[in-house]
Amino acid sequence: MDVFEALADPTRREIVAMLAAGERNAGDIAGRFPIAGPSVSRHLKVLRESGVIAYRQEATSRIYRLEPQSLSEARQWMDAVLDATKARFDRLGAHLDEMKRREEDDG
Amino acid sequence: MDVFEALADPTRREIVAMLAAGERNAGDIAGRFPIAGPSVSRHLKVLRESGVIAYRQEATSRIYRLEPQSLSEARQWMDAVLDATKARFDRLGAHLDEMKRREEDDG
């Protein structure tokens, strides 16, 4: 349930980036990393449990896909933080502009 | 240098959210958490080293602020992933629409 924790690991971010390009089965994913299969499998589990990915069974294969909603929520958090920060700067800028204007008016 | 790792810890995310509302000194930040001061200090260090926050010295206080650029980069990564995913779905939708249209044309 914690997307940011799931994305903290670089291998998991690579998996996410791979799945952004399209679905893949577990073996295909594992084959693209220099680490052992079970290690990748554990990463897939973390991503699954945090809701970042999901899979469907196809014969003996698990075909994984991205589940964009969870990532969207994480992005919304960032948007809120960045928007609030930007809003503060905008207010500061307006404030400074006004100070400058008054200074010019006065003399 | 790893923003996602820095954001993996919930305490650190709270610190970030706090700083989105405005600057604060270290003691003020620490006072809002139920954990000991040094523990917060260590979190601040992680956030500093990942470029998420910065501070200026003011008398004996360190006044911390958000450094939005690093967060922006993280968000850009998410945007890229989500955009790629959405684009795939859009193409799929167009494909299905076309199949449907041809079917109707053929009767």
Next chain:
DNA sequence: CGGCTAATTAGCTAACACGCTAGATAATCG
């Protein structure tokens, strides 16, 4: 300089995360 306040670093413990190998599970195919 000596005392004061603010914040950090040092050093410890307990918990967790990532890697590995070996064994278990699940679904398919002859």
Next chain:
DNA sequence: CGATTATCTAGCGTGTTAGCTAATTAGCCG
């Protein structure tokens, strides 16, 4: 059903991290 393929879970070793308390550094003020 037995063999095969694909994937996961179990269990272990090691390194890292989060928390704590105690000691240290950094900057100010009389």
